[in-house]
Amino acid sequence: MKRHVLIFGVVGGLLIATLQYTExxxxxxxxxxxxxxxxxxxxxAAFGIWLxxxxxxxxxxxxxxxxxxxVLVPAEAPAPIAPNMAPxxxxxxxxxxxxxxxxxxxxxxxxxxxxxxxxxxxxxxxSENTVKTHCxxxxxxxxxxxxxxxxxxxxxxxxxx
Amino acid sequence: MKRHVLIFGVVGGLLIATLQYTExxxxxxxxxxxxxxxxxxxxxAAFGIWLxxxxxxxxxxxxxxxxxxxVLVPAEAPAPIAPNMAPxxxxxxxxxxxxxxxxxxxxxxxxxxxxxxxxxxxxxxxSENTVKTHCxxxxxxxxxxxxxxxxxxxxxxxxxx
DNA sequence: GATGTCGTCATTCTTTCGGGTGATTTTGCA
DNA sequence: TGCAAAATCACCCGAAAGAATGACGACATC
Numbered sequence: 001m002k003r004h005v006l007i008f009g010v011v012g013g014l015l016i017a018t019l020q021y022t023e024x025x026x027x028x029x030x031x032x033x034x035x036x037x038x039x040x041x042x043x044x045a046a047f048g049i050w051l052x053x054x055x056x057x058x059x060x061x062x063x064x065x066x067x068x069x070x071v072l073v074p075a076e077a078p079a080p081i082a083p084n085m086a087p088x089x090x091x092x093x094x095x096x097x098x099x100x101x102x103x104x105x106x107x108x109x110x111x112x113x114x115x116x117x118x119x120x121x122x123x124x125x126x127s128e129n130t131v132k133t134h135c136x137x138x139x140x141x142x143x144x145x146x147x148x149x150x151x152x153x154x155x156x157x158x159x160x161x
Numbered sequence: 162m163k164r165h166v167l168i169f170g171v172v173g174g175l176l177i178a179t180l181q182y183t184e185x186x187x188x189x190x191x192x193x194x195x196x197x198x199x200x201x202x203x204x205x206a207a208f209g210i211w212l213x214x215x216x217x218x219x220x221x222x223x224x225x226x227x228x229x230x231x232v233l234v235p236a237e238a239p240a241p242i243a244p245n246m247a248p249x250x251x252x253x254x255x256x257x258x259x260x261x262x263x264x265x266x267x268x269x270x271x272x273x274x275x276x277x278x279x280x281x282x283x284x285x286x287x288s289e290n291t292v293k294t295h296c297x298x299x300x301x302x303x304x305x306x307x308x309x310x311x312x313x314x315x316x317x318x319x320x321x322x
Numbered sequence: 323g324a325t326g327t328c329g330t331c332a333t334t335c336t337t338t339c340g341g342g343t344g345a346t347t348t349t350g351c352a
Numbered sequence: 353t354g355c356a357a358a359a360t361c362a363c364c365c366g367a368a369a370g371a372a373t374g375a376c377g378a379c380a381t382c
Binding site (some may be wrong): 113116145147148150152153 | 272273274275276277305306307309310311313314
Binding site (some may be wrong): 116117118132135136139140145146147 | 338339340341342
C-alpha cells in the first residue's frame, strides 16, 4: 500500500527532473512554456489517476446474504435443456470443505467455459502465471490432473453450472 | 461515471488557463519555471488522485448467495434422483448437421470425462495419434480451439450429457 | 472401376498445460 | 497491530495437446 506512494514520489521526482532538464533544451527554446506546463499536467494527471486506482483497488465491502430459495420440482419433469433457469448457486458447503477459495472457483468457471489460461489472465487482468497457480491449487483440491477432469469433478460436486 | 471525466477536463483546462495567466505575472518574472512546473505537477497529481478515487469508489457489493433447494413435489411418478436415468440421447440431428461421426462423438465423450488422449487411446485400443486426429476433426467441426471449449460446445449443443 | 467417407496411423513442429518451488504483497481477522 | 490466509507473480522443466500433412485400407455407392 505504501509502496505505491513511494513509487509515486520517486517517479514523480524523476519526471520533474526530466522535464526540467529537457525544458532548457527544447521547450523553452521554442518559447512554449505552455506546452511544458501541459506536458507536466498530463503526465501527473495520468500518474495521479494511476495512484488513485492503486490505492482504492478492490476495496469493496462485500455483503453476503444467503438466500434459501425453495424450488418445487415436478418429479416427472425432464431436465430442462438449458439448466440455467435459476442463476445457479455453487455448492458453498462443498466448496468450503474442499478449501476452494472464491478466486479459484472463479478461475475454474472460466476454465469450464473453455478459456485458455492466457484468455483468463487477460479477462481478469492478472498474469498468466497467477492463473496457472490458481488452476494448480484448484486441481489439487479437486484431485484432478487435467483441466477437463477438474471441470468434470466441479460439475459433479455442484461447484460449476 | 463519465461526469467526473468531464469535470476533470473542464477544471483541468481552467487550471491550465489560470496558471498560464499567472505565469506572466508572478512566476516567470521571478525566473522560476521550475516552480511553475512543480505547481502544475502537484495540482494535477492531486486532481488525478481525486479522479481515481472517484472512479473506483468503494462499491458495496451485495452478493446474494442463492441456495437453490429443490423440493420434490410428491408426484405419482417416481422422481429420478439422478437426472440421467435415461442413458442420455445425444442430439442426433445436430450431430448430423455438424457432420460429427459416431467415433468422434465417442472420443468427445471421453474427453468430456476428463481423460487424456493417452488414456482414451488405451481404452479404445487405438493409437494416441488416432485419438488426436479424431479430436482435431471434432474440434474443427465444433469450432473449438481447446478440448475444454469443445466439451462446453458439445454440452451446449446437446451432444454430451 | 471410380469416387467418397471413415477410421486408422505417422511425423514434425509449436503451443499450451501442469508440477514444483519460492517470493512478495494484499487482506481479513483476532 | 501482528499474524495467517489468500492473491499475485516469476522461473524452470517436462509432458500433453494441437496444427498441418500425408498416407493407407475398408467399405459403400454409383
